[in-house]
Amino acid sequence: MITEHQELLAGWGNYPATKALVANPRSEKEWKEIVNHGNIIPRGLGRSYGDQAINENKHVAVSTCMHHFLRWDETSGVLECEAGASLEEIITTFAPRGWLPMICPGTKFVTIGGAIANDIHGKAHHADGSFINCVISFTILLANGNIVTASRDDNADLFIANFGGLGLLGAILTAKIRLRKIETTYFRQKSIKVKNLEEMLAAVDQYKDYNYSVAWIDAMATGTQLGRGVLTVGESAKLSELTPELQKDPLKIHKISKLSVPFFLPGFVLNNFTVRILNALISFVQNSPKEFVHYEKFFFPLDMINNWNRGYGKRGFIQYQFVIPEKGGAETLRKILEMIANSGCTPFLNVFKKMGDGQGILSFPFNGYTLAIDFPVTKALKPFTRQLDEVVLNAGGRLYLGKDSMLDREVFQKMYPQYKEWIAIKAKYDPNNVFTSDISRRLGLEAR
Numbered sequence: 001m002i003t004e005h006q007e008l009l010a011g012w013g014n015y016p017a018t019k020a021l022v023a024n025p026r027s028e029k030e031w032k033e034i035v036n037h038g039n040i041i042p043r044g045l046g047r048s049y050g051d052q053a054i055n056e057n058k059h060v061a062v063s064t065c066m067h068h069f070l071r072w073d074e075t076s077g078v079l080e081c082e083a084g085a086s087l088e089e090i091i092t093t094f095a096p097r098g099w100l101p102m103i104c105p106g107t108k109f110v111t112i113g114g115a116i117a118n119d120i121h122g123k124a125h126h127a128d129g130s131f132i133n134c135v136i137s138f139t140i141l142l143a144n145g146n147i148v149t150a151s152r153d154d155n156a157d158l159f160i161a162n163f164g165g166l167g168l169l170g171a172i173l174t175a176k177i178r179l180r181k182i183e184t185t186y187f188r189q190k191s192i193k194v195k196n197l198e199e200m201l202a203a204v205d206q207y208k209d210y211n212y213s214v215a216w217i218d219a220m221a222t223g224t225q226l227g228r229g230v231l232t233v234g235e236s237a238k239l240s241e242l243t244p245e246l247q248k249d250p251l252k253i254h255k256i257s258k259l260s261v262p263f264f265l266p267g268f269v270l271n272n273f274t275v276r277i278l279n280a281l282i283s284f285v286q287n288s289p290k291e292f293v294h295y296e297k298f299f300f301p302l303d304m305i306n307n308w309n310r311g312y313g314k315r316g317f318i319q320y321q322f323v324i325p326e327k328g329g330a331e332t333l334r335k336i337l338e339m340i341a342n343s344g345c346t347p348f349l350n351v352f353k354k355m356g357d358g359q360g361i362l363s364f365p366f367n368g369y370t371l372a373i374d375f376p377v378t379k380a381l382k383p384f385t386r387q388l389d390e391v392v393l394n395a396g397g398r399l400y401l402g403k404d405s406m407l408d409r410e411v412f413q414k415m416y417p418q419y420k421e422w423i424a425i426k427a428k429y430d431p432n433n434v435f436t437s438d439i440s441r442r443l444g445l446e447a448r
């Protein structure tokens with residue numbers, strides 16, 4: 001019989017945290033047993049920021065014991081693996097053979113199950129789309145105990161609704177995904193320093209043909225400097241382009257980082273003064289990069305320090321990420337940046353990019369501008385995010401549910417009016433709400 005232990009769990013933002021009974025299934029049989037309990041949510045590596053993979057006083061099943069590779073086709077680059085396999089494990093095994101995941105988010109410590117459930121995106125969303133674009137099919141354990149395959153042809157409604165479905169339609173057990181052929185594990189990178197928002201938007205447009213594009217914005221800047229930052233664009237580097245030194249080991253992989261934040265830092269460490277110093281440092285580092293950058297620095301710079309989330313202290317932090325349509329986007333971005341600068345809530349890491357077309361039902365991305373801002377949790381934060389929600393909603397935008405922890409049910413329903421279509425699919429596959437979580441109760445993502 002599968003055992004469970006009680007544990008206080010949170011997402012990457014350490015906010016909110018709730019106790020649950022946690023199990024680590026090691027076989028289909030154990031997954032079935034735990035699903036049979038009801039009131040369960042699958043969890044991967046816990047890199048969602050908020051309450052996506054926690055379940056107060058109910059059950060959480062962590063998928064990472066089932067992380068094996070099942071089949072690999074070197075000619076097509078199609079990998080079949082268990083859903084607890086992480087991008088880190090895939091990179092470590094396949095990068096030396098000349099393959100990388102097609103979609104890489106800002107950390108490699110995410111499981112395939114988690115990547116599907118949040119339909120994750122990376123720096124190349126405008127060119128490659130989100131995770132759905134590299135998934136051929138997956139197998140999923142449903143609430144009734146059956147395991148079915150979902151793809152664009154089989155159980156297509158189940159397939160599409162799982163991208164952004166937050167683990168609420170079943171436990172994904174295995175997936176067939178496409179990897180990308182590469183000649184080297186390096187990227188040719190260019191950085192463009194911009195003085196304000198107008199220059200930023202113009203630069204994003206000017207460099208739109210680059211496959212990878214992402215910007216850092218100094219959200220503390222005001223007045224004529226509002227929206228200043230550094231845009232970084234890049235392409236996968238070919239072998240012939242690398243320097244002779246780098247050509248000696250063109251498919252080099254990352255080392256496990258030894259740097260770590262050993263304990264929760266006191267809350268006062270992050271304040272307006274320290275964040276201004278950090279912003280100056282980021283601006284300097286971003287603006288003076290090497291031309292060829294290893295994927296570890298290019299995709300996953302934050303992975304270089306383990307447990308960096310402890311730097312925000314025990315009160316935790318949120319990542320507020322929204323997307324708004326391009327039309328009217330400049331005015332909305334200006335307004336939001338002004339609100340942030342005057343809010344008294346300290347913005348920490350701010351990432352800006354242009355997204356391409358979206359897919360899925362509750363999947364986040366759509367064609368427009370996205371900005372992600374980290375804020376430490378304070379008393380003033382929730383009322384402030386309510387104000388931001390209103391501006392985002394009025395601009396025709398929405399929040400990334402995979403990062404959210406504060407959104408109101410009513411505002412969510414307005415931001416994602418297609419939620420009713422998703423609820424109908426939930427009612428078809430999980431009519432008794434066997435799969436449930438803190439976010440499903442907060443946002444009403446339940447069959448009725």
Ligand SMILES: Cc1cc2nc3c(=O)[nH]c(=O)nc-3n(C[C@H](O)[C@H](O)[C@H](O)COP(=O)(O)OP(=O)(O)OC[C@H]3O[C@@H](n4cnc5c(N)ncnc54)[C@H](O)[C@@H]3O)c2cc1C
Nearest residue numbers: 044045046047048105106111113114117120121166167172
């Ligand atoms: C530093 C950092 C940078 C990030 N950058 C990006 C980015 O650039 N783009 C982006 O899109 N995201 C980004 N993220 C968010 C992250 O990619 C997603 O939250 C991802 O889903 C986390 O995967 P996980 O394995 O940790 O899943 P968890 O956080 O454990 O769970 C996430 C969701 O997946 C569900 N789930 C997990 N496993 C299964 C399964 N087997 N079956 C069904 N459902 C399952 C859970 O129920 C939950 O709803 C970033 C996160 C961090 C910490």
